Amino acid sequence: MKRNESINIGQVARRTIAMEASAINDLQQFINTDFEQVVELIAQCKGRVVVTGIGKSAIIAQKIVATFNSTGTPSLFMHAAEAIHGDLGMITEDDVVMCISKSGSSAEIKVLVPLVRNFGNKLIAMVGNTDSFLAKEADFVLNTTVSQEACPNNLAPTTSTTAQLAMGDALAVCLIEYHGFTAADFAKFHPGGALGKKLYLKVSDLSKLHQSPKVKLDSSLREVIVEISSKMLGVTAVLDENGILQGIITDGDLRRMLEKNVPTTDVKAKDIMSLNPKAIQQDQLAINALDMMRQHDITQLLVMEGNYYQGIIHLHDLIREGII
Template identity: 65%
Template sequence: MSDNILQRARRTFLLEANALNDVGLLLDEAFEQSVQLIHNCNGRVVFSGIGKSALVAQKIVATFNSTGTPSIFMHAADALHGDLGMVQEKDIVVILSKSGYSPEIKALVPLIKNFGNKIIAIVGNKDSYLAQQADFILNTSVSQEACPNNLAPTSSTTVQMVMGDALAVCLMELKGFKDDDFAKFHPGGTLGKKLYLTVADVFTANEKPMVLETQSLKEVIVEITKRRLGVTAVVDEKGQLAGIITDGDLRRMLEKNTDIEQTVARDIMTKHPKTIDPAELAVSALDLMRRNAITQLAVVAGAEYQGIIHIHDLLKEGLI
């Protein structure tokens, strides 16, 4: 029974992957022209569809908006009952349909054409009504659905989705859409934080543990305990970072039977510790910690010690 389930699952992946490959080979000048049309559009891109195609259209709208191409979704059925008013003069309309013959689509298309808006069809039948009426045809024909009855939209909706992604990616490249642009549209959540949250945004909420090179071991222990970060920076008289002492350094020092009474900060500090500039991204601090198997970094601007960023800070921000 388990083997049959896995075989069916793998068959689904194979059928949909083959469908994607086949549709990729169907791309032609109409795709390039559609990308250029959208790129030069002074309005929005209005996506529409019915049934499963409508759900795919909504996902594509979300992708377009998050990558800098203003888009809206208009359900084909609702368009016939008032929502058609959302289509503005300079908008481009993209209609998704497997058959291209749905009654709602057949009723919607002439209305849009009367408005004078350009229509791009993402359609699974090049001979359909929708394809014949569209200005540009993006062929998403599939030879077989992954559904064992060859009925439920599976392969066909997958290729529609990827066609939308292909449009979005090409538009991103034409626009020169970069990480900074992406961050503007994703300010919330982990994704946004990885793109804009800096070390300075995080470490300033912490205590600033610090001792001079000549301070005693007792003073070092008190500072580490008081600041609750498991570490203290060691600075010179100018406030510049000379080294760092962690609670682990203290334990290792005690194991060596060191003369505690004579020990000062400079004797046990780690010289040339890993540091990070406050302007760096917080995710860069996380990467540096992971690569060096450490949990704290000294924050340094130039040579001046600013504070400590701890891996717990990054955990609180949801970066881990």
């Protein structure tokens, strides 16, 4: 293809984004009774939501299915072209079928829709032409009409697929709130990767991987240095005779003390410890530990169970787990 020498790339990009943003904004006028009834229908469905489409709409359908499944609405993707070659068998009597199409009149849709109707399943049309075959045959219509594609030839699905995607997200979010779907629920479906870890990994899961450096109030400077060095966390807790936390000593505290050139022979842990150390309960999420570290510009926190010291969680633990 020959390069268009007159193209202003930035201008074209901004125009595309503006057109698609406008199309999404226009969808608000299509949130009507049918939309509300679709949310109710899906929320009370005893089966799955089978989402189908052809071409670019099929790709959008797959994304909607992925979002539904990850937020507590069991869903399946069925390619409209494959449906008539055996995939119709995935539809059960308790399922709801949603068909996505811009025109609503493609050949595959015209073959598929009567078959779905014969099964007796409720049919939802997400369609860009409310006068189309699909819209007229459906029980409910989600209108995703756009005035123009961002494509300069008004051909390549761009604005229309963006509208479909946004309408699918609107459904998903409504269902999340309808069911009171929480972050804890979300974590059940996302146990892998950094996202899952942010939702379920607890402070205790990381702190238990380390030894728990600790010294007593009257521990000598040598004992403090050995404890910090041997546990390799750059820090130690300071406890009283009853095991109650009194303070913290970091390797930074040691350096600052040595810089003062004070006699070290009689220095005790209580003489150099910092009071009121930052701490977190062991049943808290690890992501909350990261938030605390960022807030106070520190790299470790003492881990507590109630009033009792349990160990250390370090910034490196969070990095290693991919939470940052």
